[in-house]
Amino acid sequence: MESPSRTIEAISVRALSKSYEGVAAVAGIDLSVARGEVFALLGPNGAGKTTTVEILEGYRRRDGGEVSVFGLDPGRDRARLKPLIGIVLQSTGVDRYLTVAETVRMYAGYYPHPRPADEVIDLVGLSAKRNSRVVKLSGGQQRRLDVAVALAGDPELLFLDEPTTGFDPSARHEAWQIVRDLAALGKTVLLTTHYMDEAQQLADRVAVISAGRIVAEGTPDSLAGRDRVRPRVRCRLPGGVAAPEGFAAAPAADGFLEFAPDDLTAALHRLTGWAIDRGVELEGLQIVRPSLEDVYLSLTDPTASGPGEGAAR
Ligand SMILES: Nc1ncnc2c1ncn2[C@@H]1O[C@H](COP(=O)(O)OP(=O)(O)OP(=O)(O)O)[C@@H](O)[C@H]1O
Numbered sequence: 001m002e003s004p005s006r007t008i009e010a011i012s013v014r015a016l017s018k019s020y021e022g023v024a025a026v027a028g029i030d031l032s033v034a035r036g037e038v039f040a041l042l043g044p045n046g047a048g049k050t051t052t053v054e055i056l057e058g059y060r061r062r063d064g065g066e067v068s069v070f071g072l073d074p075g076r077d078r079a080r081l082k083p084l085i086g087i088v089l090q091s092t093g094v095d096r097y098l099t100v101a102e103t104v105r106m107y108a109g110y111y112p113h114p115r116p117a118d119e120v121i122d123l124v125g126l127s128a129k130r131n132s133r134v135v136k137l138s139g140g141q142q143r144r145l146d147v148a149v150a151l152a153g154d155p156e157l158l159f160l161d162e163p164t165t166g167f168d169p170s171a172r173h174e175a176w177q178i179v180r181d182l183a184a185l186g187k188t189v190l191l192t193t194h195y196m197d198e199a200q201q202l203a204d205r206v207a208v209i210s211a212g213r214i215v216a217e218g219t220p221d222s223l224a225g226r227d228r229v230r231p232r233v234r235c236r237l238p239g240g241v242a243a244p245e246g247f248a249a250a251p252a253a254d255g256f257l258e259f260a261p262d263d264l265t266a267a268l269h270r271l272t273g274w275a276i277d278r279g280v281e282l283e284g285l286q287i288v289r290p291s292l293e294d295v296y297l298s299l300t301d302p303t304a305s306g307p308g309e310g311a312a313r
Pocket of ligand 1: 020021024025043044045046047048049050051052
């Protein structure tokens with residue numbers, strides 16, 4: 001039978017506030033993260049992400065609001081919370097002259113119910129480097145070791161602070177796989193990132209923080225009505241060929257013909273039928289929907305023109 005504690009949310013935040021010298025860094029945030037969820041906090045520099053996360057970790061005091069992590073208040077119950085959470089900071093200070101296995105075992109020793117060190121090392125893909133000294137690891141391998149250290153105590157919740165900053169593309173994809181593996185184990189993951197593709201790939205839900213407030217929250221695919229925006233059709237016509245009747249939209253800045261039809265299927269049928277009849281090539285024909293990055297920019301930059309009709313409803 002499921003224990004009662006399994007039914008509560010991993011993280012619940014109500015009206016959280018925090019100011020530094022009278023200036024609000026977090027100005028009334030509500031947030032809830034379910035157990036087993038991968039949740040991404042997005043926001044520009046200085047938006048209040050780190051402040052929020054460090055309050056959840058018990059490293060910063062809040063000024064106001066309610067915060068619960070597995071039913072515990074991180075401001076009061078840090079000692080009880082510690083074995084339940086693992087933290088991967090942007091840079092950690094593991095002893096560079098220990099081996100990978102020694103490092104993970106050492107950290108495992110701090111926890112009451114650690115995960116077997118070899119299992120943790122396999123999980124982060126460092127099996128081949130088990131007996132290598134930290135000083136000999138590449139940057140990406142050291143980041144994996146940071147994740148291994150955070151996993152040593154077999155926490156239920158992982159905080160990942162910009163987990164792939166500075167990674168090459170293949171290291172990023174490998175790191176993403178580690179996060180997916182953690183999710184498959186039922187772990188809850190709260191990550192901060194500046195990479196929209198990372199949030200799109202990993203997060204079940206995202207929240208965008210701007211100037212200390214949450215300005216949008218939802219799944220990456222539906223954030224701010226992204227899924228309700230009419231897709232745009234784009235293509236380039238050969239020089240001297242006029243757009244067919246009914247498609248006489250002004251060309252986009254890059255010379256593409258661009259329009260957002262009511263009925264995408266019918267419009268494509270008419271356009272491609274017209275092109276076939278006349279032997280015209282529709283160069284670079286594509287259907288474009290606003291990306292998570294488009295939506296993010298419209299939410300966080302008041303001067304940006306939005307990603308499209310209805311995107312930021
Ligand atoms: N210890 C501090 N003392 C004073 N001001 C602080 C302190 N920590 C953060 N701030 C301020 O609070 C605001 C929010 O900072 P925070 O570090 O939470 O933002 P962030 O979203 O994590 O930014 P980044 O993406 O750059 O890491 C910023 O204006 C920052 O200058």
